[in-house]
Amino acid sequence: MLAEKHADRINKIFAKYPDKRSGVMDLLYLAQEEYGWLTEDALREVADLVDIDPTQAHSIAGFYTMFSEKPKGKYWLQVCTDLPCALRGADTFYRELCAYLGVEDGGTTDDGLFTVEQVMCLAACDRAPMMQCNFHFHEHLTIEAAKELIEKLRVQAQPETQEDGGA
């Protein structure tokens, strides 16, 4: 439970705002960090903490693409395919990325490592194609650069996955 495990952080969040409900975004973010994605239980937990109906927490989580209400791979690749990026080839880039990973639009690789997703403008239009990987920007991308990144991440993830598998 967030309330027990992160009491300090939660208090700090509440201290920032005049009323509890204003802390909802911070708490959703905290919940996502804790659970990997926002399960319905997590939404209810946050709603309870900030004293709003869970429907409102659900609505907020649904509005922002940086919140996820579906299970996600370890690495969450969000590619901007909005018009300015598309003009610089982001849509082709995205298609190639999907093909390389062997997933559909919005899908997760079988090994549970990568989830791909198209998102709206991330304010880096001039450096398109771009994507963010777990909220870190990668800009001026080519498909080769992306492949390189993916392989690097695969390697990085390996020992952990093995440990997980063994545990």
Add this chain to the structure above:
Amino acid sequence: MTKTATIMIDDQTYQVPDGINLVDAAKLHGITIPVFCYHPKMESVGMCRMCLVELGSISVNRDTGEPDLNDDGSPVVRWFPKLQTACTQTVRDGTVVRTSTAQVLEARDNILEFILTSHPLDCPICDKGGECPLQNLTMAYGPGRSNFIYDDKLHLDKHVPLGELIYLDRERCIQCARCTRFCDELVGDDVLAFHERGRSLQIVTISDPPFDTKFSGNTTDICPVGALTTADFRFGARPWELDEVPTICPHCPVGCNLSASTRIDRDFGGKKMIKRIMPRQNELVNEIWTCDKGRFGHHHSRAADRLQHPMMRQGGEWVKIDWATAYHQIASKLKKYADSAGFLAGPTLSNEDLWELRQLAELTGDTPRLGVWPAAMTGAGVVAQVGIGVNTRLQDVGPETAILVIASDLEEEAPIWWLQIKQAADRGAAVVVANARETKLDRVTHTVVHYDYGDAVAVLNSFAARARSRRKTSKALLDNRVDGYDDLAAGLKGTRVPFADAADVLLDAENVIVFAGAEGLTLDQHRELMQAAANLLIITGHVGRQNNGLVPVWPGANVQGALDIGFSPETTASLIDEPPAMWFIGGADPAADDSQAAHVLANAEFVVVGAQFMTATAAQADIILPRQSFAEREGTYTNGMRRVQRFYAAQGPVGDALPDWTIYAQIGARLKGPKPPVSAAAVMRAITQHVPRYAGMGYSSLAHVEAQFPDVGGDDLYYGGTAYANHGGLGVQWATDAEDDSARLVVRPAQIEKPEKSGDLCIVPVRLLYDRGPLFEPSDIMHQRVPEPYLELNSQDAAHLSIADGDRVMVTAGEIQIETAARVNGHAPEGVVLWPRRLAHGPAPALFSACSVQKIEE
């Protein structure tokens, strides 16, 4: 006088109230600016762009204040360079608008084409088809064809349950946010919201239970498309087949005006049948809303187990008899027991029924015993003096008004009043909520008074004392019209004022309205509570004017009518204390509500019961008379604000059931009474001749309607949604003594009688909207909303008894022993067991009865 503004619409000059919404201003003069997201009862959001107009203002010379003129003498207009949304504009002097230029028409055409890109156009199977704003506006302003390719339409889920009452069709939703704003802004139940964005946007709820509000049905009315439909009516009929019959809700004292949509239907044996209930506009009562109990609680009228024939008990068996036999038998029993007959009228008897019951009773003796059920509240005399001022409109109440709600859980007892008070609070009205426990109304105000059960009268007395010490009394009234003030003043001297802040909120307001219930009050205490409320209102001068006075939250739809016609709860109490040999009961179920009454009835010599169902009381009868429900007959109810309102026959008959007044008059005729009246209207005529407050009413004046704002239900269904225009009458509210300057007003000290609490734990029954009462239980659609029987315990008490939330417990109160579930949620005060009425079948414990609660080990 409200200020007016001079504005120009389509080159004509008009006078309109200053500062109102532009769409409304145009509407007032019959000019239609089409809208989807705008709704006159809600804040505007400008989301749909349907209302685009050319907008400008007359240019004024800053130095002279005179309008600048063109060469031809016409005023110079400064136009906005682009079209503007009319719904986000308020009018002021010099506002100029053009609503039907080529540019505006093209914009509407484009917006409609755009909205329709992802609309499924499945009107032929859509419940809204035929009364759909999107259909109507598309026909009026839309393109005949689309530039988009039909096969490219985005298809989305069609039968998404938002709970079990309301269904969402995602692809029909045009994202106007009327439904979410209704929940959010108007009701304050934030249980509906948008999820995702753009094309993926959908309406969601994950509250528990889903779509958790008592007003959910209203969203289907104001949804401008068929995206939200009710489980009750889905695919039930086409709107153009339906015949709208005006009716009145029989469930609570608000008296919502409703429209029964009826048609001849195979499902009801080829008879006329209610297919759905819709709100009917009455801006003085329910505006254009209704609660879900009123909307979905009509199934009792067609329940399979309705009593169909008169029946007599013979040797322990029920035997079907004909009406003539029933009349004859009852007449002879009434003759036999003339000295010892008691009459009891239930809360859904119409005024006509009550009048004829009284006529019948008077044939047995000059002073018949006329009781009303439930006998929980009293104060007819007080209401006649200081009931709420005529023509009060709760929707106009704002910062100048303070509203006190005492001893009532208003959302459960009178939901639409709760909603209107919540909105009044939003407009700045000061709300004081006084009860012994937390209720949902507490959340609309900072001024909450939590007293101990038994202290309600003392609280009101202390407010009156505070009025005196702060010299907030009305000298004009006290000097000229009030009797008994010296006594009252003497009694109030030295009274402690524990809730001075709350008192001051009331005393500092220009208008004061008091809503009084009876939670935790015996009948005697309630009489004093009503007097204490009247004292406060009279000495502070808050009577006899609009938006001032007392509103009793009666335990039923027509308790006011019963009191007006001469039935009284005090008589009921005496009937139970000194029982008559013969009981004549119409539309009441005392045996289920009160174990003492059940006991007395069991020992009576002869019992006649008029009922719709085989209730606990009917089961004790010697003769049962099947009465018609509100749906099959006409009549009038008088609501808690004393508005007498007509309802009309909407549905075909069930078996041999008859209206109560006919039955009573027929029995009377066999006791040498007059010939039975020919119609309900004739009975009303008799009432108006004998009951002074009803003088001048009559069925035609009650049916009178006037134009109301907003204008809904006409050709412009899109405007306010599918609330129905009122063709059945706005009703007539009778005036109180306070409104008559020559009438005297009486105050007297209100006695504080502390209840004798016996034992450590005692029971306080509370009312719930959704219960298992005989008129609600047959609505299967609502079953998931009716909680399983439970009681509420204070956490301290629960801890002592080692009971946790959700545990099964055994309650023993006197002879009554019931197994139920315990709730421990912080609402019950210490030492009190809150007992929701009518959740469980079987005998109910009385107020303040001592009880013990034991955990049942699994």
